[in-house]
Amino acid sequence: MKLGHEASESRARWPSLTSELMAELQNWAAEHSLPAVPEEQLAIFAHSCYYNREATLRCMETYYRLRANAPEFFCTRDPLLEDVQSTLKALNYCRLPRPDKDGNIVVFHSLRDTNPSAYVFNTAVKVLFMMMDACLYHDGCTPGYVFLFDMKGVRISHLTRLSITGIRRFFEYLQEANPVRLKAIHVINCVWFIDKVLALIRPFMKKELMDILHLHSGDVSLVYQHIPPECLPKDFGGQLDDVETYHAENGRKMVELRDYFLEEEQLYRSYRSVSNKNRLSCSDTVSSHHNGNSDGS
Incomplete structure (x- = not known):
C-alpha cells in the first residue's frame, strides 16, 4: 500500500523522525498483525504525537482498534457507494488550498441540504474521516490542522439525528x-x-479540546483574526474560490483514492491486540489516550 508522498520527504523536513523510531513503530505494527503499514503512515503517527514514543503507540493502538471495531465509521469506505454519495450531496467537505500563517491546513465543513432528514450522523463522520485520510495521503506530515465548521442552516431537530454512542466514539477517535x-x-x-x-x-x-474550541455567533469577519481572508472562500468574504468548487474537487479526489480506501480497510481489519489475539469487540472500553506535547517541531 502506497501513499501519495514519500517518507523521505517527511524525514527531510522533520529530522526527529529517526530510523530508530520508525523501526520501533514498525515492530509494534508487526506484533499487531499489521506488517504492511507504510513508513509514510508511521511517520504521520509519530509526527502527530511530537515524536513521543509512548504517545505514538497509544495513538496507533486506538486508531487501529477503532477502525477494526467501529463499522459505523470505518466499514465499506467506498466513495462510490450510495451512502457516501448521498452525504456528499447533503454536506460540504473542503480542504482549503491556502494554509494559515502558521502553515496549518484549514478544513471546512457545513450543510448543503438543511433538511434534518438528509443528515445521517454516522455517514457524515465516515466521510469526514475519509476526507482527513485523503489530506494525509497527499500532504503527509504538516504543521497542523484547523477545523472550520459553519452552523448556518442547522436546526434544533438536527440534534435528534445524533446518538450518544456515535458522539462518544467520534470524540474518542478525534482526541486519541x-x-x-x-x-x-x-x-x-x-x-x-x-x-x-x-x-x-x-x-x-477533554479540557485540551475545549481550550481550542472557538465559537463565533456574530459576523463572520470575527474569524479573520484567526483565519485571514486570504485563506477563506469568497462565500465568507475571503480571497479563495467558492465552497462549491472545493467541495466538488474534494469529491473527485476521494473517488480517485477509492482503491486506497478499500486497501487500507483490508489492512486495519487484520488488527489484533497483543493481549487478546482475537479482534476486540465494538463494546471494548478505551484504555489509551492520544497525548502529545504542545511544543516541538
Missing part, C-alpha cells in the same frame, strides 16, 4: 487516534441553541 496536530476548531454562525449542543458533547471532550 486522529493522527494530526489539531490546532483549533472554529465554529461560525453559531445557532441560538448552541448551549444545548455543548451540553450534549461536553462530557466527551
Whole structure:
C-alpha cells in the first residue's frame, strides 16, 4: 500500500523522525498483525504525537482498534457507494488550498441540504474521516490542522439525528487516534441553541479540546483574526474560490483514492491486540489516550 508522498520527504523536513523510531513503530505494527503499514503512515503517527514514543503507540493502538471495531465509521469506505454519495450531496467537505500563517491546513465543513432528514450522523463522520485520510495521503506530515465548521442552516431537530454512542466514539477517535496536530476548531454562525449542543458533547471532550474550541455567533469577519481572508472562500468574504468548487474537487479526489480506501480497510481489519489475539469487540472500553506535547517541531 502506497501513499501519495514519500517518507523521505517527511524525514527531510522533520529530522526527529529517526530510523530508530520508525523501526520501533514498525515492530509494534508487526506484533499487531499489521506488517504492511507504510513508513509514510508511521511517520504521520509519530509526527502527530511530537515524536513521543509512548504517545505514538497509544495513538496507533486506538486508531487501529477503532477502525477494526467501529463499522459505523470505518466499514465499506467506498466513495462510490450510495451512502457516501448521498452525504456528499447533503454536506460540504473542503480542504482549503491556502494554509494559515502558521502553515496549518484549514478544513471546512457545513450543510448543503438543511433538511434534518438528509443528515445521517454516522455517514457524515465516515466521510469526514475519509476526507482527513485523503489530506494525509497527499500532504503527509504538516504543521497542523484547523477545523472550520459553519452552523448556518442547522436546526434544533438536527440534534435528534445524533446518538450518544456515535458522539462518544467520534470524540474518542478525534482526541486519541486522529493522527494530526489539531490546532483549533472554529465554529461560525453559531445557532441560538448552541448551549444545548455543548451540553450534549461536553462530557466527551477533554479540557485540551475545549481550550481550542472557538465559537463565533456574530459576523463572520470575527474569524479573520484567526483565519485571514486570504485563506477563506469568497462565500465568507475571503480571497479563495467558492465552497462549491472545493467541495466538488474534494469529491473527485476521494473517488480517485477509492482503491486506497478499500486497501487500507483490508489492512486495519487484520488488527489484533497483543493481549487478546482475537479482534476486540465494538463494546471494548478505551484504555489509551492520544497525548502529545504542545511544543516541538
